[in-house]
Amino acid sequence: MNDVDDVQVERSLNALLALPRSEQPAAVEALCCALPAAEEEPWNTAFGPTSLYHAFTRCSVAQTLHAANRAVLRPRLDARPGFRVIEVGGGNGALWDGLLRTDDHGEIVVVDPHPDGADGVRRVAPPGVRVRHIQAPVEDADLPDADGVVCSLVLHHIAGADRAQRAGVGLAGNGKLEALQHLRAAIAARSGWMVLNEADIYCDLGLAPGDALLIDRLLDSYVRRCAVAIVEDLRTRTDADAALKARWVQILRDWSLAQVHLAGNASYAARDVYELDVVSWLALLDRAGLAVESRRFTDRWMLFHQYVLTA
Numbered sequence: 001m002n003d004v005d006d007v008q009v010e011r012s013l014n015a016l017l018a019l020p021r022s023e024q025p026a027a028v029e030a031l032c033c034a035l036p037a038a039e040e041e042p043w044n045t046a047f048g049p050t051s052l053y054h055a056f057t058r059c060s061v062a063q064t065l066h067a068a069n070r071a072v073l074r075p076r077l078d079a080r081p082g083f084r085v086i087e088v089g090g091g092n093g094a095l096w097d098g099l100l101r102t103d104d105h106g107e108i109v110v111v112d113p114h115p116d117g118a119d120g121v122r123r124v125a126p127p128g129v130r131v132r133h134i135q136a137p138v139e140d141a142d143l144p145d146a147d148g149v150v151c152s153l154v155l156h157h158i159a160g161a162d163r164a165q166r167a168g169v170g171l172a173g174n175g176k177l178e179a180l181q182h183l184r185a186a187i188a189a190r191s192g193w194m195v196l197n198e199a200d201i202y203c204d205l206g207l208a209p210g211d212a213l214l215i216d217r218l219l220d221s222y223v224r225r226c227a228v229a230i231v232e233d234l235r236t237r238t239d240a241d242a243a244l245k246a247r248w249v250q251i252l253r254d255w256s257l258a259q260v261h262l263a264g265n266a267s268y269a270a271r272d273v274y275e276l277d278v279v280s281w282l283a284l285l286d287r288a289g290l291a292v293e294s295r296r297f298t299d300r301w302m303l304f305h306q307y308v309l310t311a
């Protein structure tokens with residue numbers, strides 16, 4: 001495959017998924033090699049209008065997730081004029097595009113270690129909404145009191161359920177629990193709310209590098225759900241031009257399918273994602289003192305799960 005060929009990509013993926021499970025990891029590696037390599041943009045390093053992440057936010061799985069978050073946020077913003085909302089991990093600001101109104105007044109505090117982490121949100125914020133950037137990882141940040149928190153597709157970047165689990169594999173610092181405790185403290189004073197989105201898959205430090213279960217879990221999420229969703233978009237989205245589809249193929253190759261290689265080869269510290277399944281998230285949210293008001297999958301591939309929480 002030298003060019004983006006939607007039909008061939010779909011056929012190859014379907015053939016791979018029809019193989020016995022034990023043969024699928026090698027077939028994923030072969031499909032990665034067959035897909036065209038493009039200029040290098042390491043995943044999750046750029047969030048501007050030409051970035052791979054921007055292209056990801058145009059995939060159906062991301063669009064339905066952001067739409068589900070807008071539906072939760074809009075009435076909550078209306079209920080608190082002059083709101084202060086913390087967004088953990090600003091990405092390209094896609095959530096706020098179509099959510100904020102020209103007459104909104106308030107403040108969005110973006111907590112993101114990336115130097116451009118708040119730029120995407122700034123680009124779409126109306127004049128009455130101030131955007132402030134705390135350039136730090138959320139697990140270490142000092143956070144102001146807030147009416148609400150949005151934490152979407154970020155906590156899986158933090159290895160380990162908590163400090164203790166990290167220490168057990170030689171990693172220093174805070175884990176997901178400590179990040180959630182900071183966020184809970186931020187909303188507690190104002191009896192605020194929090195929206196969390198993450199995938200439903202366990203691939204955290206409880207599974208060692210190379211563990212067959214880790215590889216199969218990543219296949220379940222990143223190939224059987226995520227890759228299938230991306231390929232369906234490639235085949236059916238008439239609003240996507242050739243350039244966008246080429247970006248989607250890049251995401252398929254370098255992020256989605258690549259997770260299987262990382263599961264087999266990367267050390268604890270070098271793994272790209274550290275996700276939890278729904279049961280593990282519920283246990284961790286309970287430990288952090290966050291109550292679940294509602295929760296649901298936001299897409300029909302059952303990839304991303306949304307939790308609406310209170311302190």
Ligand SMILES: C[S@@+](CC[C@H](N)C(=O)[O-])C[C@H]1O[C@@H](n2cnc3c(N)ncnc32)[C@H](O)[C@@H]1O
Pocket residue numbers: 044047057088089090091092094095111112113114117136137138139151152153154157158
């Ligand atoms: C996958 S994007 C998600 C963006 C956005 N929240 C969304 O739902 O589209 C991850 C974002 O989280 C930021 N990030 C990564 N690790 C983080 C951490 N430990 N604390 C806060 N933000 C982090 C990245 O720089 C990036 O902006």
